[in-house]
Amino acid sequence: MRYIITLLLLLLVVLGVWTFIGYEPWLLGPGPDNYHWWWPPEISTFGEKIDFLFRLISVMILVAFVLTGGLLVWFVYKYSAPREDKGVFSHGNHKLEMIWTAVPAALLVLIAFAQMGTWADIKFAGATKDKPVHAEIYASQFDWRFRYPGPDKEFGTVDDFETAWELVVPADEDLVFHLRSQDVLHSFFVPHLRVKQDAVPGMTIPIWFNVDSEQFIAAFEGHEDKTFDIICAELCGWGHYKMSGRVRVLPHSTSNEDYVGSYEEWVDQQVERHFSNDAPLD
16 A cells, blocks of 8 residues: 555656646647647737746746655655654754745745836836826626727717727737726736736726737738637636637738738727718628
8 A cells, every 4th residue: 555655646746747848638629829838929028028937937836846746755655664663753853944934935035026027017007107098998797898089099088989809909009908897806818918907896907018010920920810819817707708808909000911901990990880870780
């Protein structure tokens, strides 16, 4: 029994490392194109900073898992053997306790300092200060709605319009959004942009991102569908599973072969669709 338990624990450690390094065979379906470290290709200007932190913390977790799992296997194997001597009572080892307290503390301090610049760029109020709001994002059970200021670039005027499910944004521009929830707690998550922010009832939360056009074109080269997912990352009710949306990226004012139309043309089309008596209903 001693050897069986030791073997099972060793297999658990090996399986954990295997699923970390070679995760694709464990997916329920075929792996998506261009995914790396469980992420789709990043296309925002701060995406690489997020990926660096994710890789750093993941490697720390892997090393800690192997060390603690290996020690567990060794201790089970060594100290489960039959012994004839009497047990020795111990009140602990202060040196070991200091080590296993100091090392995790040092790693947490390392993570804290490593993420400070990225956190400040993305989350601090200064990142969105004095920048116009591109759109307002409304989360509700179980859909996403987006309100745009129209051609005059001002909210609260007659040319404001809304879209459902699809967020359309121009490339190569710092875009600020106001995120709101109309009922319960939601979470606005766009994996390609490395953007994730809770939507809290009663609060207006600013978020921002900038789609890098070169990274976007490289990521979706050869793809007919150049839109990507919006996900609700917070369990928000029975219909949480279907609360998804799409992001579509367009050049700001000029068209090229890598895009279909431009953002300004899309705004004009939406205004005509919403306010013209002659516009088609679909």
